[in-house]
Amino acid sequence: MTGRRIRGSTQDDVRRHNLGTILTEVHRHGYRSRARLTAEMGLNRSTIGDLVAELTEAGLVLERSASAQGRAGRPSLEVVPCPQGAYVLAVDLGVRHLAVARVGLGGDLLDRVDVESGRDWSDLDITVEAIAVTCARLRESAPAGARCLGVGISVPGVVRHEDGLLRFAPNLGWVDLPLGARLGERLDLPAVIANDADLGALAEHWRGVAVGYDNIVVMSGEIGIGGGIIVGGRPLRGRGGYAGEIGHLRVNPDGRACRCGSWGCLETEIGVDALLGAVGRPADSDMEAYRDVLSRVAAGEPDAMAAAARVARWLGVGVGILVNTLNPDIVVLGGPLGELFGATAGIVADMSAQCSLVAPREQVRLAASALGPDAQIIGAAELAFAPLLEDPIGTLTRHAA
Numbered sequence: 092m093t094g095r096r097i098r099g100s101t102q103d104d105v106r107r108h109n110l111g112t113i114l115t116e117v118h119r120h121g122y123r124s125r126a127r128l129t130a131e132m133g134l135n136r137s138t139i140g141d142l143v144a145e146l147t148e149a150g151l152v153l154e155r156s157a158s159a160q161g162r163a164g165r166p167s168l169e170v171v172p173c174p175q176g177a178y179v180l181a182v183d184l185g186v187r188h189l190a191v192a193r194v195g196l197g198g199d200l201l202d203r204v205d206v207e208s209g210r211d212w213s214d215l216d217i218t219v220e221a222i223a224v225t226c227a228r229l230r231e232s233a234p235a236g237a238r239c240l241g242v243g244i245s246v247p248g249v250v251r252h253e254d255g256l257l258r259f260a261p262n263l264g265w266v267d268l269p270l271g272a273r274l275g276e277r278l279d280l281p282a283v284i285a286n287d288a289d290l291g292a293l294a295e296h297w298r299g300v301a302v303g304y305d306n307i308v309v310m311s312g313e314i315g316i317g318g319g320i321i322v323g324g325r326p327l328r329g330r331g332g333y334a335g336e337i338g339h340l341r342v343n344p345d346g347r348a349c350r351c352g353s354w355g356c357l358e359t360e361i362g363v364d365a366l367l368g369a370v371g372r373p374a375d376s377d378m379e380a381y382r383d384v385l386s387r388v389a390a391g392e393p394d395a396m397a398a399a400a401r402v403a404r405w406l407g408v409g410v411g412i413l414v415n416t417l418n419p420d421i422v423v424l425g426g427p428l429g430e431l432f433g434a435t436a437g438i439v440a441d442m443s444a445q446c447s448l449v450a451p452r453e454q455v456r457l458a459a460s461a462l463g464p465d466a467q468i469i470g471a472a473e474l475a476f477a478p479l480l481e482d483p484i485g486t487l488t489r490h491a492a
């Protein structure tokens with residue numbers, strides 16, 4: 092993070108960049124002292140004071156004295172997000188769940204509604220309406236004057252980066268749907284949409300167990316399994332935004348049919364249904380049933396342990412492939428996979444070690460998500476905040492218009 096003098100750019104560009112840098116730092120870390128901003132951005136104190144004043148004037152940040160933290164000497168001023176300054180709506184749409192939250196600048200989850208779990212979200216009109224009604228409820232309960240800057244949507248499918256078209260969500264039966272555009276129109280808000288695993292990776296990178304790492308793989312999902320990959324600190328998108336579909340790596344030539352049209356895909360071996368199937372439960376059971384199996388594993392019941400071990404070995408195979416291919420610092424297991432990992436960490440680690448080379452294996456850490464079921468909400472909120480963090484004043488001006 093530096094306050095750069097950008098070559099060939101105007102003073103306005105430089106100022107916009109510096110305002111964005113300060114707001115991003117405050118948003119990510121919850122607070123930043125003026126002294127630290129001054130040192131890290133390489134700008135002088137009066138310039139930082141001037142930039143902070145502009146963000147304060149815009150109602151985005153506040154300054155408070157840091158003396159309360161017991162430091163000697165003259166108290167430094169700390170810049171913090173203005174709690175009522177701006178918020179976004181974040182939507183986590185799963186195959187069997189829907190959650191909508193109001194998230195404030197600084198990343199605080201201010202309010203959250205979980206819409207009737209266990210419902211089938213394959214009908215687009217019903218889904219758009221359910222999301223819109225819930226968003227409206229959350230906006231009504233927001234304090235007067237709080238600005239809603241947009242909505243970020245996490246979906247269990249393949250999203251075209253260019254325009255947010257949902258190309259394929261096999262577990263919802265959706266093909267080529269403009270879900271983001273439909274919601275944006277319905278809510279009269281800027282709407283951005285992205286793959287759930289990509290957003291999970293973003294959330295872990297900024298606020299979860301992968302903070303401080305630049306090479307990250309996050310495997311998550313319920314029925315379908317997705318991968319969110321960050322390489323050298325940047326999301327790996329591929330040509331169209333479709334990279335990371337690790338759930339559809341065909342690992343078992345003798346495996347079951349997958350909803351993508353192939354068979355033996357990794358997600359048919361490690362998804363929620365795989366564990367339920369291995370203990371003879373119907374595939375359309377809910378997360379309660381999944382957690383029930385895991386608690387039986389914890390209690391040492393042989394049937395449940397054998398089933399979990401089988402799924403954990405396949406999870407280890409998947410992790411090993413990713414370790415060899417990407418040489419990550421950390422592989423994060425999110426959602427139900429994180430819960431499974433909690434019960435079978437040794438088996439997953441052993442199998443992934445058998446399936447990967449020594450050199451990359453020595454460098455990788457395996458971890459369960461620290462964000463649990465909030466990862467997609469947090470990632471979707473980050474997506475919706477991105478324009479504000481890029482250009483704070485310009486985004487507020489466009490919002491007011």
Ligand SMILES: [Zn+2]
Pocket residue numbers: 338339349350351352353354356
């Ligand atoms: Zn598949």
